[in-house]
Amino acid sequence: MATQEMSKVVAASRMANVRYAIRDLAVVADEVASEGHKILYLNIGDPCKYDFAPPPHMIEAVLKAMRDGHNGYADSLGIKPAIEAIHGEAERNGFREVQSIFVGIGSGEVIDTCLTALLDPGDNVLTPSPEYPLYGAIMAKLDCPANAYDLDEDNGWQPDVADIERKINSRTKAILLINPNNPTGAVYSKRTLEKVLELARQHGLIVFADEIYDKLIFDPSARHISIATLAQDVPVVTFNGLSKAYLVPGWRIGWAVATGPRDVLHPYMGAVHRLLRARLSAPHPFQHAIQPALEGPQDHLVEVCGKLRRRAEITVEWAKRTPRVKLVAPKGAFYAHPSLDIPEDDLAFVTDLLKQKHVLVVHGSGFGEKPGTRHIRIVFLPQEPVLSAAYEAMAEFMRERYS
Numbered sequence: 001m002a003t004q005e006m007s008k009v010v011a012a013s014r015m016a017n018v019r020y021a022i023r024d025l026a027v028v029a030d031e032v033a034s035e036g037h038k039i040l041y042l043n044i045g046d047p048c049k050y051d052f053a054p055p056p057h058m059i060e061a062v063l064k065a066m067r068d069g070h071n072g073y074a075d076s077l078g079i080k081p082a083i084e085a086i087h088g089e090a091e092r093n094g095f096r097e098v099q100s101i102f103v104g105i106g107s108g109e110v111i112d113t114c115l116t117a118l119l120d121p122g123d124n125v126l127t128p129s130p131e132y133p134l135y136g137a138i139m140a141k142l143d144c145p146a147n148a149y150d151l152d153e154d155n156g157w158q159p160d161v162a163d164i165e166r167k168i169n170s171r172t173k174a175i176l177l178i179n180p181n182n183p184t185g186a187v188y189s190k191r192t193l194e195k196v197l198e199l200a201r202q203h204g205l206i207v208f209a210d211e212i213y214d215k216l217i218f219d220p221s222a223r224h225i226s227i228a229t230l231a232q233d234v235p236v237v238t239f240n241g242l243s244k245a246y247l248v249p250g251w252r253i254g255w256a257v258a259t260g261p262r263d264v265l266h267p268y269m270g271a272v273h274r275l276l277r278a279r280l281s282a283p284h285p286f287q288h289a290i291q292p293a294l295e296g297p298q299d300h301l302v303e304v305c306g307k308l309r310r311r312a313e314i315t316v317e318w319a320k321r322t323p324r325v326k327l328v329a330p331k332g333a334f335y336a337h338p339s340l341d342i343p344e345d346d347l348a349f350v351t352d353l354l355k356q357k358h359v360l361v362v363h364g365s366g367f368g369e370k371p372g373t374r375h376i377r378i379v380f381l382p383q384e385p386v387l388s389a390a391y392e393a394m395a396e397f398m399r400e401r402y403s
């Protein structure tokens, strides 16, 4: 019997705009590794890939939950002890007018849900440039055009509030802040946050505050302020989770806290809750670690931030002594975003660095950057000897290539 040739299954055209540079480059790294080279990985924001381990009491809590039979679907918004613990922490931190709390499959799913419930095709959210690419991918999926505002490298990578104001248009629904920031490591000042709130107030916008790195502040001069604690009259949805500060990104547990006037948020939260019910629940046993995480010992954070401080210092020292490299010292998270004074694009730079010196960093253009500028994003989670070797190799690569 003659078989009919299958025509290709074609992806939706909006998928052309979906990119995730961090993982795209890992494909090239796999090829280099398959040739027998040992790669120094300074590219993935997963502490478990380096010398960081989750607090043991969280693991015990999950095992116990599994043994106790919490293996079915959970409540769609999250289990009660988890919601109460998140609420308790939010109140201790100064959040008021909490209207809703919900747990998702990583903060990534919560972010996706919040954007999906808000945006019609053609709407936009003001997102930072450089960006964390998850947001661009979700916006592309929703048929929403990019509307990026500048983070100002000359001002410690603080958001350029004048640029935000210039870019608000009739289809703008929200302003996104990532604080502490991926990929720059910046922590935002109270003054910047107040100015953003004022814009949101004037233009009737909701603020999305991605604060997944809020407990990872290692610069003693920096203090993280949650924007939601500065205003009760502006709707703010704050994203957080267990992935970074509690060192379990593979557990896929994140959450959101929605604050602001009840009447203003009510219809929107109704839509968010409907989406959450449609996807049933976040992973059940892992939710049982939320309360022990937030209410139990926090000793690991001292150790984590100590390691990050030392690794950030090594990074800053390397940038200072290396020609063509300029770095705004990071204060939080575990990323550095130096600019490079090089006569080629940063993708060519990182690809050849990987092939020739076996060091993997991500090109700045993968995060969006101002035309004419060149950057790399460094994850400084690796141990000090690995970092030092990687920085030495990068300096050598630049000497050989540009002198």
Ligand SMILES: Cc1ncc(COP(=O)(O)O)c(C=O)c1O
Pocket: 045, 105, 106, 107, 108, 109, 132, 134, 178, 182, 210, 212, 240, 241, 242, 243, 249, 252, 253, 254
């Ligand atoms: C700024 C930011 N937001 C959200 C996420 C997603 O985190 P998760 O989905 O693991 O909670 C990440 C992960 O790297 C991130 O850097």
